[in-house]
Amino acid sequence: MTVATIARASGICRSRFQIYVPILAVASLLLGNLASAAGTPAGTVIDNIAEVTFDLNGTTATQQSNVASITVEERIDVVVTLQSGQVLVAANDANRSLLFSVTNTGNGSETFSLAIDSILAGDDFDPVPAVPAIYFDTDLSGDFSAGDVAYDPGTNDPNMAADESVDILLVNDIPSTALNGQIGRSELSVAAGTGSGAPGDSFAGQGDGGVDAVLGSSGGLAVQFGEYLVSDVQMSIVKSVLVNDQFGNQDPIPGATLTYTATVEVTTGAATGAAFRDVVPTGTTYSANSILLNGGALSDAVDADLGELDTSGAPTVVVRLGDLSQADGIQTIIFQVTID
Amino acid sequence: MKIFMKFVVLAFAYLCAAMAFAQGSGHLELTTVVQKEQISVDDDGKQQKELVQAATVLPGDSVIYTITFRNVSQESAENVTITNPVPVNLTYESGSAFGPGTVIEFSVDGGKYYSVASELTVTENGEVRAATADDYTHIRWIMQNDLAAGAQGVARFRARLN
Numbered sequence: 086m087t088v089a090t091i092a093r094a095s096g097i098c099r100s101r102f103q104i105y106v107p108i109l110a111v112a113s114l115l116l117g118n119l120a121s122a123a124g125t126p127a128g129t130v131i132d133n134i135a136e137v138t139f140d141l142n143g144t145t146a147t148q149q150s151n152v153a154s155i156t157v158e159e160r161i162d163v164v165v166t167l168q169s170g171q172v173l174v175a176a177n178d179a180n181r182s183l184l185f186s187v188t189n190t191g192n193g194s195e196t197f198s199l200a201i202d203s204i205l206a207g208d209d210f211d212p213v214p215a216v217p218a219i220y221f222d223t224d225l226s227g228d229f230s231a232g233d234v235a236y237d238p239g240t241n242d243p244n245m246a247a248d249e250s251v252d253i254l255l256v257n258d259i260p261s262t263a264l265n266g267q268i269g270r271s272e273l274s275v276a277a278g279t280g281s282g283a284p285g286d287s288f289a290g291q292g293d294g295g296v297d298a299v300l301g302s303s304g305g306l307a308v309q310f311g312e313y314l315v316s317d318v319q320m321s322i323v324k325s326v327l328v329n330d331q332f333g334n335q336d337p338i339p340g341a342t343l344t345y346t347a348t349v350e351v352t353t354g355a356a357t358g359a360a361f362r363d364v365v366p367t368g369t370t371y372s373a374n375s376i377l378l379n380g381g382a383l384s385d386a387v388d389a390d391l392g393e394l395d396t397s398g399a400p401t402v403v404v405r406l407g408d409l410s411q412a413d414g415i416q417t418i419i420f421q422v423t424i425d
Numbered sequence: 426m427k428i429f430m431k432f433v434v435l436a437f438a439y440l441c442a443a444m445a446f447a448q449g450s451g452h453l454e455l456t457t458v459v460q461k462e463q464i465s466v467d468d469d470g471k472q473q474k475e476l477v478q479a480a481t482v483l484p485g486d487s488v489i490y491t492i493t494f495r496n497v498s499q500e501s502a503e504n505v506t507i508t509n510p511v512p513v514n515l516t517y518e519s520g521s522a523f524g525p526g527t528v529i530e531f532s533v534d535g536g537k538y539y540s541v542a543s544e545l546t547v548t549e550n551g552e553v554r555a556a557t558a559d560d561y562t563h564i565r566w567i568m569q570n571d572l573a574a575g576a577q578g579v580a581r582f583r584a585r586l587n
Binding site: 123124131133134135136138141145148150151153154158160192296297299301 | 481482
């Protein structure tokens, strides 16, 4: 019999268990609510106590085990996604932005540094980063605007909790030499402040609450580019509405007919596959077979002619204008609805 | 004098043993350890898995809990049942519970009701469905035979950190 055996069975030890158990129960409730997509928060201590019940000499007894604990380390991971899709620009445009979303997919809070690179392979021209070139989309407009705060490396590096995201804009000018149809790429790279490198690399004591930080599959670094497409096409669309009620007046009352007239014109360049789409206004009902293109009637059905009423979502008037250039002149689209 | 000292030492040893037996009577010793698999490469470049103590874990890691129970009394213990909650933030790994000579049952309601895996159900939005490993809150091992004095048994399960 060792002294350790005696100690384990001693009353002091047992009473400690009794205190420990209720604390554990409370901690469990709190931690359960904190679990997130990024995983169990870094620094969480998970305790385990087993229990045995048994009958000895006709008496039922219960005994608890020691506490086996594990501590959750911090996993550093980051993801960058492009939100803006391909951005249409013209040569000489200034301050054109690409929108990215940066998400801390690790399980602890982390500070990230941001960098832009607009000299990339695989494109036709190099966008020219504005000064400064990286902004927080502070007003969440999705576009570069006056309210957006510039990123200042080392000063306002975004610190994000697990699962938190921040929208970042890369702002570039389009060179005058960019030609219609050309693509220019610009890239956002995001690196964890604790460090980046090979997945599995560890930073002792650098995680939340002093736990070790370990690089996840991203290696603490995420890179994503976006594209500018030079499109010299400029169009003008003018829409007007005429009210005719059933009493011969121009009052917008239920039953009145609204005649919408839209004029579409390419003012610069040539558009390919142009389509006019206009959602039928809420509170009105589309008047069947009322679409006219340059005076010619188009059926509502999805068929060979250029127009239709698309009812796959909210009823939408669609006129497929196709390839259109300045030489085609003004296209006039008319359709009618009645007020419900 | 030497003999006397020997006697004192011996007497102390007996006392310790007696105390231990006294404490142990009516008791089973129960210890739990948590380990994880570590893949190491031997001199021949061959990979091998070994269990090492898991002090720290990362989300997605698997850990193995091993519960050892020993009858330190001088009587045979009957109806020995080991119970272990699936620790908070961990998910039980299907089919991983192990315990020689035991029937293994699970609970999905915090340990109020237990049943073998195949008969356990969960009611979700009024629909009854078979319980899955994700639903388990507790595991218990029911020994089929008595645990003789001095005998020991083992129960084990594996869980993944959320």
